[in-house]
Amino acid sequence: MFMSFPGDPELNKRISDATSEAVRISEIYLPxxxxxxxxxxYFNEKNSVAKQEIANIMENIRLAEERKAPLCQDTGIPVxxxxxxxxxxxxxxxxxxxxxGVRKAxxxxxxxxxxxxxxxxxxxxxxxxxxxxxxxxxxGEKFTITILPKGAGSENVxxxxxxxxxxxxxxQRFVVETMLKAGGRPCPPVILxxxxxGTFDIxxxxxxxxxxxxxxxxxxxxxxxxxKVNALGIGPMGxxxxxxxxxxxxxxxxxxxxxxxxxVNVQCWASRRxxxxxxx
Amino acid sequence: MKHLSTxxxxxxxxxxxxxxxxxxxxxxxxxxxxxxxxMEEGIPFDPKGAVVYHCGPVIQxxxxxxxxxxxxxxxxxxxxFILDAGIRGLIGKGGMSAGVRDQLKGxxxxxxxxxxxxxxxxxxxxxxxxxxxxxxxxEAVWQIRLDKLPLTxxxxxxxxxxxxxxxxxxxxxxxxxxx
Numbered sequence: 001m002f003m004s005f006p007g008d009p010e011l012n013k014r015i016s017d018a019t020s021e022a023v024r025i026s027e028i029y030l031p032x033x034x035x036x037x038x039x040x041x042y043f044n045e046k047n048s049v050a051k052q053e054i055a056n057i058m059e060n061i062r063l064a065e066e067r068k069a070p071l072c073q074d075t076g077i078p079v080x081x082x083x084x085x086x087x088x089x090x091x092x093x094x095x096x097x098x099x100x101g102v103r104k105a106x107x108x109x110x111x112x113x114x115x116x117x118x119x120x121x122x123x124x125x126x127x128x129x130x131x132x133x134x135x136x137x138x139x140g141e142k143f144t145i146t147i148l149p150k151g152a153g154s155e156n157v158x159x160x161x162x163x164x165x166x167x168x169x170x171x172q173r174f175v176v177e178t179m180l181k182a183g184g185r186p187c188p189p190v191i192l193x194x195x196x197x198g199t200f201d202i203x204x205x206x207x208x209x210x211x212x213x214x215x216x217x218x219x220x221x222x223x224x225x226x227x228k229v230n231a232l233g234i235g236p237m238g239x240x241x242x243x244x245x246x247x248x249x250x251x252x253x254x255x256x257x258x259x260x261x262x263x264v265n266v267q268c269w270a271s272r273r274x275x276x277x278x279x280x
Numbered sequence: 281m282k283h284l285s286t287x288x289x290x291x292x293x294x295x296x297x298x299x300x301x302x303x304x305x306x307x308x309x310x311x312x313x314x315x316x317x318x319m320e321e322g323i324p325f326d327p328k329g330a331v332v333y334h335c336g337p338v339i340q341x342x343x344x345x346x347x348x349x350x351x352x353x354x355x356x357x358x359x360x361f362i363l364d365a366g367i368r369g370l371i372g373k374g375g376m377s378a379g380v381r382d383q384l385k386g387x388x389x390x391x392x393x394x395x396x397x398x399x400x401x402x403x404x405x406x407x408x409x410x411x412x413x414x415x416x417x418x419e420a421v422w423q424i425r426l427d428k429l430p431l432t433x434x435x436x437x438x439x440x441x442x443x444x445x446x447x448x449x450x451x452x453x454x455x456x457x458x459x
Contacts, residue, residue, distance in 0.1 A: 057396070057397060060396065060400040064399045071396065072397075073347065110345070151396075173458050183450065232454060237392060240298075
């Protein structure tokens with residue numbers, strides 16, 4: 001049997017191709033659970049402007065599929081999540097293979113080049129750069145590459161707060177307040193990923209990982225926050241209406257007895273994600 | 281629903297914030313850099329009744345691939361002179377400042393297009409020409425012909441402002457939720 005090893009050029013080629021393909025699919029085809037939520041929102045919406053906005057979004061989703069073009073011109077930064085089977089190790093070459101897949105996708109999808117130096121603001125032109133895009137590794141049954149393209153409009157209004165442990169009943173208020181401050185800027189209707197616990201950095205990572213979860217169901221805790229955000233009446237694009245938030249997803253981790261980190265990652269309606277398996 | 285065409289005339293005086301319309305005819309894209317260039321060198325197209333679209337499209341082989349709206353608030357300080365020159369419509373997303381709302385009074389409207397709907401926009405557009413190509417794809421002024429683009433009147437000519445109204449409502453709703 002042919003054995004794969006870190007320096008295997010064939011395997012690296014498959015990693016690169018899988019990355020490029022996951023990026024392309026994520027940019028053009030919105031996941032079915034997100035489309036269903038939008039459709040439900042359209043039927044339940046009572047505000048006529050909001051209804052028109054959701055109709056425009058649904059028509060845009062259809063046209064993206066038909067034209068095989070990215071859903072939005074902000075093609076985002078491709079946040080990469082990789083699961084590795086227990087018998088496969090991660091290597092420098094594999095990371096380079098992921099980067100080469102992103103560069104390829106920049107041309108074939110096509111993507112807008114979005115990655116710049118943080119201070120120089122010089123664009124690298126290919127959506128990769130110093131430690132970019134971010135790669136998150138975990139162990140899984142199969143070798144998979146998941147891409148979550150994250151646009152700036154919604155990322156920029158995300159928030160993190162180191163709360164006091166005694167303030168656990170104020171978590172919900174913090175999430176709703178984050179959306180109040182955001183208003184129409186993140187292109188609502190939004191999906192809110194909430195990370196509770198961990199450390200300062202882990203809470204933010206959890207909030208983003210929560211955006212990878214299916215949104216066809218919510219826990220009662222998530223539903224309660226979602227209803228309160230919708231009560232703000234911000235509506236699609238901040239033009240008013242019943243539909244501000246399509247779903248809230250929460251992920252938790254243990255934390256220090258003296259801390260309560262809470263992070264809210266705001267995601268626009270174009271909640272893009274796609275997974276491609278790498279055949280080992 | 282009203283169907284408007286460029287160049288815009290006094291028919292826009294009857295529009296009310298919150299009204300859904302469609303717009304057809306020629307529009308010009310402009311972001312920050314293009315506004316600054318026009319301020320320095322003058323507007324390169326006839327501004328009378330014209331419409332400016334806050335947008336940085338993706339163009340490939342003289343075709344519009346995607347062309348969604350960008351955040352209009354970045355142009356808050358750069359809008360007065362184009363209105364003085366005769367521009368009567370602005371298209372963008374996210375709303376504009378109270379200052380712009382005052383500058384619009386009696387002469388021009390701000391129209392919201394759905395954020396992220398870059399394909400819907402492109403499907404209703406034809407590329408006609410370009411000014412300032414040297415500014416790069418996103419910042420150049422692209423002359424585009426629209427075919428019934430669906431828009432919402434967000435600021436009218438009488439000071440009506442849908443974004444401000446919604447923001448006020450949201451603040452009150454938050455106070456009711458968490459007194």
